[in-house]
Amino acid sequence: MTEKTIFELSRPGRIGIRYPEPDVPLADLPEKFLRKDLPLVEMSENEVVRHFTKISQLNHAVDTGFYPLGSCTMKYNPKINEETARLPGFSQIHPLQPVETVQGALGLMYETQQWLAEISGFDAVTLQPAAGAQGELTGVFIIRAYHNSRGDSKRIKMLVPDSAHGTNPASSAMSGMTIIEIPSDKNGNIDTERVKAECDDTLAGLMITNPNTLGLFDENIVEACQLVHNSGGLVYGDGANMNALLGIYRPAEVGIDVMHFNLHKTFSTPHGGGGPGSGPVGVTKELAEFLPDPVVAMISEGDEETPAFYDLVTPEKTIGRVKSFHGHFGVVVKAFTYLISLGKNGLLDASTSAVLNANYIQALIKDVYHIPYERLCMHEFVTEAQWDDAPGIRALDISKRLIDFGFHPPTNYFPLIVHEALMIEPTETEAKETLDAFADALLQIADEAKNDPEILHNAPTNAPFGRLDEVKAAKELILKTQLPENYGKELS
Amino acid sequence: MYTSHTKADKEEMLKVIGLEKVEDLFQCLPEQGKFPALNLPDGITEMEALDELQYISSFNETTQELVSFLGAGAYNHFIPAAVDSILRRSEFYTAYTPYQPEISQGTLQAIFEYQSLIAALTGMDVANASHYDGATAVAEAVNMAYHNFRGRKKKIVLSPAVNPQYRGTIHTYMDGMNLEIVGEDLGPGSIPDDLIELIDENTALVLVQYPDFLGRIFDLSALAAAAHEHKALFSVHINPISMGLLKPPSAYGADIVTGEGQPLGIPLSFGGPYLGLFATKDKYVRKMAGRVAGETVDTQGQRGYVLTLSTREQHIRREQATSNICTNQGLIALASTVYLSLLGKNGLQELAKLNYHKAHYAAEKISTVPGFAVNPVQPFFNEFVVQCPVPAGEVNEYLLEHEILGGYDLSQIYPGMTHELLVAVTEMNPRSEIDYLVAVLEEEYHD
Numbered sequence: 019m020t021e022k023t024i025f026e027l028s029r030p031g032r033i034g035i036r037y038p039e040p041d042v043p044l045a046d047l048p049e050k051f052l053r054k055d056l057p058l059v060e061m062s063e064n065e066v067v068r069h070f071t072k073i074s075q076l077n078h079a080v081d082t083g084f085y086p087l088g089s090c091t092m093k094y095n096p097k098i099n100e101e102t103a104r105l106p107g108f109s110q111i112h113p114l115q116p117v118e119t120v121q122g123a124l125g126l127m128y129e130t131q132q133w134l135a136e137i138s139g140f141d142a143v144t145l146q147p148a149a150g151a152q153g154e155l156t157g158v159f160i161i162r163a164y165h166n167s168r169g170d171s172k173r174i175k176m177l178v179p180d181s182a183h184g185t186n187p188a189s190s191a192m193s194g195m196t197i198i199e200i201p202s203d204k205n206g207n208i209d210t211e212r213v214k215a216e217c218d219d220t221l222a223g224l225m226i227t228n229p230n231t232l233g234l235f236d237e238n239i240v241e242a243c244q245l246v247h248n249s250g251g252l253v254y255g256d257g258a259n260m261n262a263l264l265g266i267y268r269p270a271e272v273g274i275d276v277m278h279f280n281l282h283k284t285f286s287t288p289h290g291g292g293g294p295g296s297g298p299v300g301v302t303k304e305l306a307e308f309l310p311d312p313v314v315a316m317i318s319e320g321d322e323e324t325p326a327f328y329d330l331v332t333p334e335k336t337i338g339r340v341k342s343f344h345g346h347f348g349v350v351v352k353a354f355t356y357l358i359s360l361g362k363n364g365l366l367d368a369s370t371s372a373v374l375n376a377n378y379i380q381a382l383i384k385d386v387y388h389i390p391y392e393r394l395c396m397h398e399f400v401t402e403a404q405w406d407d408a409p410g411i412r413a414l415d416i417s418k419r420l421i422d423f424g425f426h427p428p429t430n431y432f433p434l435i436v437h438e439a440l441m442i443e444p445t446e447t448e449a450k451e452t453l454d455a456f457a458d459a460l461l462q463i464a465d466e467a468k469n470d471p472e473i474l475h476n477a478p479t480n481a482p483f484g485r486l487d488e489v490k491a492a493k494e495l496i497l498k499t500q501l502p503e504n505y506g507k508e509l510s
Numbered sequence: 511m512y513t514s515h516t517k518a519d520k521e522e523m524l525k526v527i528g529l530e531k532v533e534d535l536f537q538c539l540p541e542q543g544k545f546p547a548l549n550l551p552d553g554i555t556e557m558e559a560l561d562e563l564q565y566i567s568s569f570n571e572t573t574q575e576l577v578s579f580l581g582a583g584a585y586n587h588f589i590p591a592a593v594d595s596i597l598r599r600s601e602f603y604t605a606y607t608p609y610q611p612e613i614s615q616g617t618l619q620a621i622f623e624y625q626s627l628i629a630a631l632t633g634m635d636v637a638n639a640s641h642y643d644g645a646t647a648v649a650e651a652v653n654m655a656y657h658n659f660r661g662r663k664k665k666i667v668l669s670p671a672v673n674p675q676y677r678g679t680i681h682t683y684m685d686g687m688n689l690e691i692v693g694e695d696l697g698p699g700s701i702p703d704d705l706i707e708l709i710d711e712n713t714a715l716v717l718v719q720y721p722d723f724l725g726r727i728f729d730l731s732a733l734a735a736a737a738h739e740h741k742a743l744f745s746v747h748i749n750p751i752s753m754g755l756l757k758p759p760s761a762y763g764a765d766i767v768t769g770e771g772q773p774l775g776i777p778l779s780f781g782g783p784y785l786g787l788f789a790t791k792d793k794y795v796r797k798m799a800g801r802v803a804g805e806t807v808d809t810q811g812q813r814g815y816v817l818t819l820s821t822r823e824q825h826i827r828r829e830q831a832t833s834n835i836c837t838n839q840g841l842i843a844l845a846s847t848v849y850l851s852l853l854g855k856n857g858l859q860e861l862a863k864l865n866y867h868k869a870h871y872a873a874e875k876i877s878t879v880p881g882f883a884v885n886p887v888q889p890f891f892n893e894f895v896v897q898c899p900v901p902a903g904e905v906n907e908y909l910l911e912h913e914i915l916g917g918y919d920l921s922q923i924y925p926g927m928t929h930e931l932l933v934a935v936t937e938m939n940p941r942s943e944i945d946y947l948v949a950v951l952e953e954e955y956h957d
């Protein structure tokens with residue numbers, strides 16, 4: 019199934035797109051700055067389109083099949099969102115246009131900020147961060163700025179549970195924090211005794227995911243937040259798992275001070291094969307003045323005669339900007355479309371169904387797959403893919419075998435605190451038949467693991483590719499097409 | 511409806527779980543605050559949602575309706591229809607990061623081809639799978655240089671002619687690292703060689719933009735040599751369209767090349783999502799942040815691709831990772847890959863020349879308007895500074911009355927440049943628009 023690369027398909031002299039002849043007099047070119055070669059490809063439009071269409075068909079995607087990738091919320095992506103983001107009134111506006119020419123865009127951003135604030139219970143929201151990881155970074159910068167503004171610059175200690183996403187400690191480290199890992203207790207909750215032991219005047223805060231990465235609502239979260247607050251720290255919420263809470267619980271209620279949203283997960287703006295995401299950050303009133311520059315504000319409310327007027331404003335003690343312009347606006351348009359389409363009843367139904375689906379699969383397989391923390395789960399759960407009577411079978415083997423059944427595997431080996439973890443997040447948009455078929459496949463695979471393990475070791479056999487040699491890739495490090503010596507040398 | 515469950519489905523599922531009603535699923539949540547009454551409207555139909563969004567969008571004036579000479583980091587270019595046609599393949603846009611390579615070869619091969627194209631375009635050995643945008647790519651360059659010297663070199667020499675939003679992002683990102691960032695106060699009138707005397711043994715990175723924020727092109731050889739003499743890294747931020755014409759930064763000895771990829775087939779979209787280009791030399795590949803795809807084979811010996819070098823990344827290294835980035839700009843990188851495949855060597859060169867000629871025509875014509883001037887000495891690509899007889903903000907207001915987005919008012923960034931306007935010209939500006947701009951200026955600012 020190997021497809022040639024664009025460089026292998028290239029033929030000298032082919033042209034994919036032509037431009038009009040210059041309609042102005044030609045200027046002298048700056049000879050000493052001109053490049054001598056340009057080793058790009060030469061292809062016709064048909065060749066380009068066919069190539070990318072062919073390789074697209076090598077992908078598993080939400081539109082081609084079930085994608086229960088834990089922690090990633092691979093829900094269905096409504097097609098209307100793709101249309102609205104492409105409306106010329108949104109896609110063809112320049113970020114530096116005078117604000118009076120982009121009132122629609124600013125109004126939409128303002129409304130989105132309001133929706134996210136209402137859903138989460140926070141007082142202020144920025145849409146600037148480009149992705150969840152950047153939202154975290156923004157949140158940690160805000161926590162640091164808050165402490166510094168109070169002359170409390172010795173607060174550099176950030177508590178991070180051992181079940182946290184790797185981005186949590188990495189984001190903290192990028193802002194110069196010292197990371198203290200906090201273990202989980204026997205019920206999968208944060209160990210509050212260990213939190214208490216770290217509560218002193220060097221504590222900057224706690225980063226916590228709720229529901230946590232085991233898919234469990236952390237039963238100690240209120241107490242943990244109180245401990246941190248009592249010693250002067252702040253609590254960061256990782257909003258990756260917000261899909262469990264829409265209309266069910268507002269994160270600000272438990273004591274979280276700052277949290278990012280993942281619009282590409284919770285609000286279905288597609289994942290795009292890895293991006294673009296969008297990672298807005300919500301904060302309490304006390305932290306609003308630290309938000310990144312700029313945020314959208316309503317300057318005048320408007321009435322029946324005049325529309326409201328919006329502007330970009332700089333928060334008083336802003337941490338500065340974290341990227342160019344105003345965030346991933348195109349992604350925000352999709353999220354806004356999704357929000358108003360679902361409304362409060364649809365949002366509640368989405369989270370309820372997501373939690374129902376996860377518990378349903380958990381119930382169907384729990385007699386065969388060990389669930390390390392057996393409780394009602396939220397929108398996802400984690401199982402241990404190992405059995406004493408199936409030595410040599412790993413989570414990876416089960417994952418690869420699932421591919422043969424037409425399913426995308428769950429997240430494997432995360433969270434790190436569960437051995438051979440398989441993290442399953444079905445999302446709300448899957449029908450019962452799909453969940454049944456997936457559970458059946460898992461049960462059949464468990465049986466194969468014990469009776470015919472070779473099937474698992476050889477899997478996948480029903481995919482465009484067999485297992486790929488990652489060791490070879492890391493050793494040889496071929497990171498681009500190898501071009502012949504003279505490729506692209508002559509320039510016209 | 512995006513969910514499928516009937517009432518019967520739900521009842522059956524609850525029975526399997528051993529619960530009576532869906533509310534029971536949430537029994538371990540604190541009672542206080544559970545099921546809040548959100549002050550939000552109920553949902554609407556697809557027809558109504560489309561109507562609503564169309565209505566909101568009608569309050570924006572687009573670059574299609576206005577005559578636009580606005581650039582300053584985001585550029586209005588033509589996007590061939592085939593680009594969006596590929597982006598709408600839902601095999602691409604409804605997939606996620608290619609964690610399972612056996613069923614993600616479409617995404618992985620596209621990333622590999624993207625890396626190949628960006629390496630070729632910049633003249634560098636290797637490119638990553640992209641950053642969020644130009645600003646974050648530049649911030650990651652600073653971060654990489656800092657870590658390359660294990661935090662021992664504390665000085666960054668930063669050109670004042672780097673896009674102010676990128677400089678702002680660097681300051682935000684590096685705030686906790688106790689770095690000394692020098693050079694910005696030299697002001698916009700300075701040239702790259704003025705930075706040379708700021709470089710010393712403590713310098714980790716020298717960072718410039720090419721063409722710079724004011725559109726100017728400079729020979730960077732002397733600056734690169736000075737950086738290398740003091741064992742500092744040299745990083746150059748590019749406009750990728752200019753690479754169809756100009757010597758790549760590798761010709762000056764750049765160690766890192768970053769770029770804003772938006773001009774490569776990405777709509778303006780009010781500032782995002784855009785694309786952060788990042789390329790470097792082979793010897794720094796393990797210091798580079800971000801996702802990287804590499805070539806390998808599968809069990810059958812078929813050539814395929816996987817994400818590689820993941821031991822540098824946050825999900826393995828956690829707080830020891832040099833960056834927290836965990837994805838790339840996936841679909842946006844794909845757009846630029848399709849765009850560059852369509853244009854290819856010939857198209858990109860043709861496009862770059864078209865931009866160059868139109869901008870030079872515009873500069874020459876604007877200079878003929880009484881009181882307006884364009885510095886004729888320094889070469890530029892498709893963007894240039896116009897000195898106006900009155901404050902640039904006033905010129906812009908006047909032009910907007912005539913449906914023209916005049917340019918970027920530089921006084922917003924450089925307090926001394928009260929009368930300076932940054933004007934960008936692309937293939938989207940036919941001669942008639944340039945002539946119209948000039949005629950409108952002449953009407954107001956005649957002798």
